[in-house]
Amino acid sequence: MFKSILSARMLSLLSLLVLIAVVFHVLSGGLFLTPRNLYNLVVQTSVVAVMATGMTLVIITRNIDLSVGSALGLVGMVIALFQIELFPAEAAWNWPLSAAIGIACGALIGAWNGAWIAFGGIPSFVVTLGGLLIFRGLAFETAQGRTLAPFQETYQVFGGGLNGALGEAVSWWVLVVVLALYAAGEFFIHRRQIRIGHALPLILRALRMAMVAILAIGFVFVMNAYDRPRTDIGRGVPIPALILLVTVLVMEFIARFTTFGRYAYAIGGDVDAARLVGIPTRKTVFWIYVLMGVLAAVAAVIATARLNAGTSSTGELLELSVIAAAVIGGVSLLGGRGTVSGAVIGAVIIQSLDSGMVLVGASSSVRMIAIGVILTLAVYIDKRLSKEA
Amino acid sequence: MQRKQTIKAALAGFLLFFMPPAIAHAELVVGMSWANYQEERWQIDERGLQEALSEMGATLVTADAQSSNARQASDISGLIARGIDVLAIVAWDSEAILPSVEQALAEGIPVIAYERQIEHPDVFYVAFNPIEVGRIQARELVAVQPEGRYVIIKGSPTDQYAHYVLTGQREIIDPFVADGRIEIVGEQWTDGWVPDRAQANMENILTATNDEVDAVLASNDGTAGGVVAALTSVGLDGIPVSGQDGDIAALNRIALGTQTVTAWKDARELGRLAARVAAELAGDTAPGDVTDRIVWDLGPNGVAQDAVVLPPVTVTWDNLDVVIDAGWISQGDLCVGVSENVPSACR
Numbered sequence: 001m002f003k004s005i006l007s008a009r010m011l012s013l014l015s016l017l018v019l020i021a022v023v024f025h026v027l028s029g030g031l032f033l034t035p036r037n038l039y040n041l042v043v044q045t046s047v048v049a050v051m052a053t054g055m056t057l058v059i060i061t062r063n064i065d066l067s068v069g070s071a072l073g074l075v076g077m078v079i080a081l082f083q084i085e086l087f088p089a090e091a092a093w094n095w096p097l098s099a100a101i102g103i104a105c106g107a108l109i110g111a112w113n114g115a116w117i118a119f120g121g122i123p124s125f126v127v128t129l130g131g132l133l134i135f136r137g138l139a140f141e142t143a144q145g146r147t148l149a150p151f152q153e154t155y156q157v158f159g160g161g162l163n164g165a166l167g168e169a170v171s172w173w174v175l176v177v178v179l180a181l182y183a184a185g186e187f188f189i190h191r192r193q194i195r196i197g198h199a200l201p202l203i204l205r206a207l208r209m210a211m212v213a214i215l216a217i218g219f220v221f222v223m224n225a226y227d228r229p230r231t232d233i234g235r236g237v238p239i240p241a242l243i244l245l246v247t248v249l250v251m252e253f254i255a256r257f258t259t260f261g262r263y264a265y266a267i268g269g270d271v272d273a274a275r276l277v278g279i280p281t282r283k284t285v286f287w288i289y290v291l292m293g294v295l296a297a298v299a300a301v302i303a304t305a306r307l308n309a310g311t312s313s314t315g316e317l318l319e320l321s322v323i324a325a326a327v328i329g330g331v332s333l334l335g336g337r338g339t340v341s342g343a344v345i346g347a348v349i350i351q352s353l354d355s356g357m358v359l360v361g362a363s364s365s366v367r368m369i370a371i372g373v374i375l376t377l378a379v380y381i382d383k384r385l386s387k388e389a
Numbered sequence: 390m391q392r393k394q395t396i397k398a399a400l401a402g403f404l405l406f407f408m409p410p411a412i413a414h415a416e417l418v419v420g421m422s423w424a425n426y427q428e429e430r431w432q433i434d435e436r437g438l439q440e441a442l443s444e445m446g447a448t449l450v451t452a453d454a455q456s457s458n459a460r461q462a463s464d465i466s467g468l469i470a471r472g473i474d475v476l477a478i479v480a481w482d483s484e485a486i487l488p489s490v491e492q493a494l495a496e497g498i499p500v501i502a503y504e505r506q507i508e509h510p511d512v513f514y515v516a517f518n519p520i521e522v523g524r525i526q527a528r529e530l531v532a533v534q535p536e537g538r539y540v541i542i543k544g545s546p547t548d549q550y551a552h553y554v555l556t557g558q559r560e561i562i563d564p565f566v567a568d569g570r571i572e573i574v575g576e577q578w579t580d581g582w583v584p585d586r587a588q589a590n591m592e593n594i595l596t597a598t599n600d601e602v603d604a605v606l607a608s609n610d611g612t613a614g615g616v617v618a619a620l621t622s623v624g625l626d627g628i629p630v631s632g633q634d635g636d637i638a639a640l641n642r643i644a645l646g647t648q649t650v651t652a653w654k655d656a657r658e659l660g661r662l663a664a665r666v667a668a669e670l671a672g673d674t675a676p677g678d679v680t681d682r683i684v685w686d687l688g689p690n691g692v693a694q695d696a697v698v699l700p701p702v703t704v705t706w707d708n709l710d711v712v713i714d715a716g717w718i719s720q721g722d723l724c725v726g727v728s729e730n731v732p733s734a735c736r
Contacts, residue, residue, distance in 0.1 A: 028597065037596045044589050089725075144429040147584075147611060149638035150726065161622040229600075229624030303585055308621075309614050309638055313583045358593035364546065364578045 008385050009330045013345045016378070020349060024356030031359050032352075035226035039238060041348070041355055042223075043160035043306070046240035047072075047299045048318065049347035052325040053251040054295035056343040057261070057288045059326055060268045062335030063117060063124035065289070067131030068296045069318035071109045073139040075102045075300035080148035080310025083155065095155040103297045109135060110293020114286035132319065140312040149309035159306030160238035168224045171236035175220045178245070179213055240302045244344070247298065251340045254291075264288060268335030324371065325350055328378040337386075349374065417447035419667045420473035422464050424481035424505070426453040430656055431479065434504075437660025438477075445668055458485040465489040469496055475667040477501040477515075483508065499670040503663055506549075508688045513676055514696035515663045519550050520687070521700045522652040523557020523608075526631035529650035529705060530604045531561060531571075534629045537603030540594055541576040542587050542616055544608040549689055551578070554608050554633070556687075562606070574598045579612050587615030595623055604629040610639035610651055617647050635704060635712060637722050643706055644727045644735055652701040655715055662699055709734035 006014070025032035051068050058065045083098035109131070116127040150156075157164045166174060186209055193199035200208075223241075224234035255261040263284045266274040275281050304310050329346025331338025350371055357367040419442060423431055435451070442449050452468060454461030461481050468476060469492065476493045480486040483505055493500050494511055502514045530539075541558065544551025565571040575594035579587045587607065595602060600623055607613035613632035620626045626647045632639050635653035642648035669679045676682070676695040685696035704712060709732050712718050724735035 031597055034596070037593075040592050040596060044592065047585075141427075144427075146429065147614065147636050147638040149614065149641065159618075161618065162624065164622075307585055307588055307615060307618050309584065309618075311584050311611055311614070313581060313611070314585055316581050316583045355589070355593045355596075358575075358577060358590055359597045361575070361597070364580055 009382065010339075010342065010345075012381060012385060013329065013342060013349070013378075016374075017345060017349055017352065020352050020356065024352070024359060028356065028359040032356055035222045037355070037359070038222050039226040039235065041351055042241045042244075043164075043238050044355060045347050045351040046160070046238075046244045047303045047306075047315075048321045048325055048351065049244050049344045050247050050299045050302065051292075051295055051318070051322045052329070052343040052347045053247055053340045054288075054292040055322050055326045056251070056329075056331050056338050056340050057255060057264050058124075058292055059323075059331045059333060060255075060264050060335060060338055061285055061288060062268045062271070062333075063285065063288075064128060064323070064333075065113065065124065065131075065292055066128040066319050066323075067109070067113060067135055068292065068299075068322050069315040069320075070132045070135035070139065071106065071293060071296040072300045072303060072315035072318060073312060074109065074135040074142070075106050075297045076304040076314045077139045077142040077148070077310050077312060078102055078105045079300065079304055080151070081142055083151055084148045084310070085143070089152070095152045099155070099301055102300060103294055106293040106295075106297025106300070107290050108293070109296070110290040111286070113293070114289030117289065118282040118286040136312075136316075139314075143310070143312070145312050147309050147311045151305060151308055156305050156308055157239050158243070158301050159304075159308065160240040160302075161306065161308070162228070164240070164305070165223070165235040165238045166242070167236045168234040169236075171220050171224055171234075174237065174242070175216055179216060182212060183209065240306070243298065243302060247295065248340060248344055255340050260284065260287070265336055268337070270336075321347070321350055324375050328375055330382050332382075332386075346378075349378075417442075417445065417475070417668060417671050418473045419447060419449050419475045419477060419664070419671075420465075420468035420471070421449060421451045421477045421503070422461055422468060422479065423451060423453045424461065424479045425456045426451075427455070433656040434660045437657030438664050439660070440657070441661040441664035442667075445664065447664070447668065454481050456481055458482050461486065462489045465493060469493055469498065473498060474671040475499050475501065477503045477663055477667065478507065479503050480505045480507050499667075499676070501663060501666060501670070504659065506685075506688050508690050508692040508694070510692055510694055511676075512694055513666060513670065513679070514685050514694055514698075515659070515666055516696070516698055517654045517659060517701050518698035519553035520557040520560070521698070522633050522654075523554040523559075524561050525557075525652040525701060525703045526554070526606055526608075526633065526650060527558045527561035529703060530606060530629045530631055531565060533649060534604040535565070536570040538572050538574040538598065538601055540574060540591070540598075540602050540605045542591060542605060542607045542612050543576065543578045544612070545580055545582045546578040548582070551582075551608060553687070558606050558608075574602060579608070579615075582609060582611055584611045584615040587612035588619050589615075591616045591619035592622070595619060595625070600625060602628065606631050608633070610634045610636035610648075613639060613642070613648055613651075617642060621647070633701065635717060637718055640704070640709065640712055640718055640723050641725055641727075643704065644709060644723055644732050646706065646730055650703060650705050653704045653712065653717075654699075654701045655717070657715075659699055662697060666697055706732050 079098050079102035082101050083094055087094040113127055113131050116122050117124045223237045226235050263279045266279055267281050303314055325347035326343040328349055329342035331343055353371050354367055439449055452464035454464050476498050490500050490509055500512045502512045504516045506514055543555055562571055577590040605616050607616045607630055610632035613630050616630055629649040631650050633652035635651050639648055639651050681697050682695050684693050686693040713720055713734055727735050
């Protein structure tokens, strides 16, 4: 019965996540499953997870993007340069405009990658490896390696720091709106499936909706249970989590319900066949990279607001976490298969391992080994599952 | 007659002009091979080096390897061919540079490893003392927080410099740890010195210790930035935090009171020091007799070599004036957002 609600792959991912959480909870003497750690985990995951949603589409088309960490670094420096050095510090229009410039810069970066790959016919591995070097170098040049700080206070809320959460009351209201939208969505999908003629039995659908609702309510409850320092006032849902939620919904929608998204899967399945049936393969790949660049820029906003500084090394080596998240989440490097939410859970798994290891006092080398082992195991299990399916 | 003399003089001038200065003995020529002059820091070094050499009437010739081993090798060959009395090198790769070093030494040109150590017994090492950096950090934290629960946020595990800094830190705090006044409640390396990693590590250590942290030994200003961001999000900003480099953002944090100390390296001072050492080496001073010379054998391979090391400057809330007086930072940049407990440098 479970299988009709959740795919086998999703079920195995979630079990792995629960296993990791329980093991670290025990090993750390009850620190892992606390509101505080879960709050931190959500904020720490958001940067990688936002980019992993885009990486899913990139990998589905049988491409790769090695430049996302550097792109994040460059966009972060561009935002810092405009917001801190060029625009007046007190102006209210400063942060929206500098963030918008950053997003535009991300789109340009994506267009650079996408143009070479889609229209120049150069393998994505090469183009984005070049991009990794180019964008990191440009990030350095932006301010000659200086650290730029501090950002405007309003901008800092995107980082989920002291003032970067919704507060208790607003969190509940947001939950109500989100659940209402979700219920409406399920309703429309149900109607459509009835029209096509194979709808999920109503009881199962209700069960699934109840599960999602319980998880969402539990999430808000936990986030509200983490208090602001030296008070009884709950923090509520962190802004980066909200950004991530919106990103996941938009990207899931693009991947599952738009022709653009379905083109991506078709290209990954067989690029020649896709071209022969008239899918604009080059244009699709180009726009997927632009989307990836925009998402790297969104991640850059979160990362810089979180650190409250622009540094040229921000996001170094992050491309590896992003790709690993997608792969652990079941996105196949052979193309054509994988889901956005899977990649996000992959990101949560990586961050749980990373944070959990620090909680138990493990060194960074042990953390690297653990993440590497999980990466390999996850892909192995995934392969077994897809054979069974 | 008159005409002949003019021709002779012109000829002599002509010859003098083209004669390698090394043979002319007229003045000291120091060659400097930069690893990557694009980095802002080296331009400040060059200012000090240039100033000091001009005062001595010496000449500086430079080449920039632009982050390339091959280019640095050909740069050095070029400098030797041009004729220099002393060669200073900021090595892009301290291993790959060795053949070029051998080439210069074979020509009888003294070689100075500038700031980045080149492990070779005949190379003279001139640098800020990296171990002293760690000592300064720990000394200042211990001064304001002589007991309690400490966290160490270390630098990149693959960078020898991070190990030097840690050595200095441990030298000062180990006695405190031994008699129980200080307890180390968490320590993590920071891969690549990346500030956001330091931030995530610090957040998780704060969770593990339930915020019971009294001071943080951060190894440089970048990681200190990550640490302070993590502390701010739980309302702990203001506890003692260390750093190094004198980053503008870090100096501002010191003025604001969210960072305690930065070990500041005034690059111009190092440039001046190198000029002095170069002059002594080009004169008749044996490497072992250079003023303030010590033997440095703390590198990864333990090679003993002559060295002069410069102590970094301790910069805290009390003496922020030094960075303004040195022209390192403007008062505006230093004092952004400072409203209460204003340091004298901001008045």
